[in-house]
Amino acid sequence: MSSVLKRTIKPFLATRYALRKNWNRRSSTLGTSSNPAMQFPCLDKLEKKTAKLRGDGLEATAPGAKTTCSIEDATSASSKNDPVYEMVKSGFQLYKSNKPIFLDYGGVLPNFELAYETWGTLNGDKSNAILIHTGLSASSHAHSSSLNEKSGWWEEFIGPGNPILDSDKWFIICTNVLGGCYGSTGPSSLDPGDGKPYATRFPMLSIQDMVRAQKRLIDHFGITKLKASVGSSMGGMQSLAYGQLFPDSVEKIVSVSACARSHPSSIAMRHAQRQVLMADPNWNRGFYYSSEEHPDKIPPHVGMKLAREIATVTYRSGPEWESRFGTERLDDDSSPVLCPDFLIETYLDHQGEKFSLEYDANSFLYISKTMDLFSLTKSDTERSQKRRLRSESMFKAGIVPSLRLPDEPYKYKKKSRTTTIEESKKDLKDGMAPLLNKEILVIGVKSDSLFPYWQQREIVELLDGPNDRVKHVELDENTSLYGHDTFLLDLGVVGSSIGKFLRNEI
């Protein structure tokens, strides 16, 4: 080796082990690889985690455990602007309905529980209640309380004297949705039919089913009319559904970053998440809950991690990432690798990793699908009603309400839509008729790619707004670059608009 060469590579030798290793290994060019093999620290890490889960068992997924969602340490968030869903295993109240609930897609739950939390005091005539609906992965813990002092997912939006949701004035209720895993009945709950976890024997839900379950809780409180039904993302679907199903039982509706019907692009992104999760062998078609018979089952943490990474792409916006990460890599001088390497990759990896054991995989799948299925059209509403009535008759006759399954899966011929966009829009408008006389605030965010701003404009338009009843607020890119996540972060416009709307100031 020449002395020139020695000088050239000296800095490398001093600091990097890879070269030294390969150097020693190679004395001739025969029988060795032309280049060193790539390393995969990201896969090593996942394999270690799998082994640990298998070895240690996983307490949270033991059969009969009330919840399978685990507690997330708020300090692990990668930035103060990343929302932390505060996951709770306790600190909520439990409402139990012993009457069966018949579901929009033909299934039934013989009974169910809803986890809920409240802030403030219900007044004498029970006229000051506000129901908050959550997004896909949130618990009932919207705000800290004496039962659970951790910050909630809408901590800054709620509180005594808070200009948005003032708990001195309002009695604020938040539930974990039906199908969830933070205390409410969901796929990880035990099926009273045989005492085993429902898993994928859990019936398919609709947003309207979630809302009907919540209505039972509201009735249980003796509240005949809510002051408001407030929600963002999937919560904004629920608030619209609440108004559609129970127009006389709610005064005001707030729907933030939601839609009246899902868009195929959003379905596509959620489809990808579900298929990726379902491809994890540990998912085992939903039967991954460990039991005495199967103590070695572990949750599909890799599939959940990947699904969450894909979801995270839809939650934020490109311009935010440009200013935050650009195209910088962890180390511009190192050789690129297939494991996370760019800053944006390490961010996604971190987001996926911290969610991977935080949420029940089956809850995720069912609720994700429920969002896809959301529709306020007249035809869907009527079809659902028919199915509910039918399964009620069957249940009362002691028959398992059938899910109508195709005779020959995958033998369908339908390849493109059969109705026009105009017909479908009319169907939607007809279905939304019960909402026409309600006071509604619709908020949209221009940088949101998952629920694009024109979906909120569509809601307003279908309700003949904007007008005295129907208010529309839209945040442009100068106001928020946080995309879909804006609803979790923006106190200035999202928050203050909600506050003003509740106080009749807009």
Place this chain on the structure above:
Amino acid sequence: MSSVLKRTIKPFLATRYALRKNWNRRSSTLGTSSNPAMQFPCLDKLEKKTAKLRGDGLEATAPGAKTTCSIEDATSASSKNDPVYEMVKSGFQLYKSNKPIFLDYGGVLPNFELAYETWGTLNGDKSNAILIHTGLSASSHAHSSSLNEKSGWWEEFIGPGNPILDSDKWFIICTNVLGGCYGSTGPSSLDPGDGKPYATRFPMLSIQDMVRAQKRLIDHFGITKLKASVGSSMGGMQSLAYGQLFPDSVEKIVSVSACARSHPSSIAMRHAQRQVLMADPNWNRGFYYSSEEHPDKIPPHVGMKLAREIATVTYRSGPEWESRFGTERLDDDSSPVLCPDFLIETYLDHQGEKFSLEYDANSFLYISKTMDLFSLTKSDTERSQKRRLRSESMFKAGIVPSLRLPDEPYKYKKKSRTTTIEESKKDLKDGMAPLLNKEILVIGVKSDSLFPYWQQREIVELLDGPNDRVKHVELDENTSLYGHDTFLLDLGVVGSSIGKFLRNEI
């Protein structure tokens, strides 16, 4: 059972097996599931495919097979507007370079082959050659020929008398990129070091490396100056790189739906695809090529399918899907399932499925990463040059060129960008200086979400255009809703602009 109930459910009994099955199974409510278990025909199908691959072996991945990409039947496309990449295992010419190529990220290929095809005739002074660069997954088969009569991926854009790329006038060359699997040297090729497939011992590539390999072929033809370097998507990165590296060896440059540097959003989507693919246990860290020692290895067809589904989301646009699929399901009356159910899902499923064995997984991973890494900045260009020179010195001294690997993977502290957007833009402009005096046509599409229109505007702006040299064409949503795929489909504006530009008519 009442006669009323019998009437209610009779239509079901007549046509659907699911009910009958459950009905028979259930005589009391004890010890049975409250609802039928969900079926997963999509997973059944994948499992069958895995078993078949394992049982039958897979000829195409036999060690030493020249290509591992399989032939795709063009008739299986779900619509005539879905591009079909015509995959070829033969029908191309092979250029072999016995000189090593030193790569931008420090690796080396002791020798390499490039598959290429040509249309038309090189004229006497070799002044009529046009080099076409492909996107990620295309082969050299841009157009049908006597050696391979199947339609090429740009079939309608090329041909005798064709107003876009007239093979009566031009000598048109298209290569399979370095790193690919359609005849060119890539991860599935044998490493001359030990005679085994490179797999993930293949060195990381840059777009510039691909272009340097192509330049050797052009030199081999004795062409000193190309009439034009033309590419779309990743091909449009290559055409810019060709101009940057060899400004005196090319007259005109066409870059369609590309960029001068990747955006974090696009990196995020490709990251998701790679991580999903790498999570497939059959990927086996890249060592999935079957051999006599390991005849049971099979390619990661599930991971590839899922990766392609995610990619497909980025190739098209929401409005196209709205008009094509809307939110219709295969059967509105059947119970929703977690397998593909909405029309948009069946479309994605089909796109993923037909790609799953069509392309080498390692080629996909490397080339996907190469796109992420694409940058024309001055600093990146200088860094790459330094690495190439260093590995050349080392190679000549008989040392495996080291890939500079981090001392402690995942121990980095860097969490956000260290340069400003402005600094980074200046770096890019400086790097693009060699392109300043070239005639360049830049085409962008407003419905493209993977390479958004502002990235093409940025190229134009960085080249001080639009002006006499730098032309910019942008297709709005009324012209094309096909998103990123527009370059494969749009003859009217994309095609005709290229034709006019080559004829000096714009």
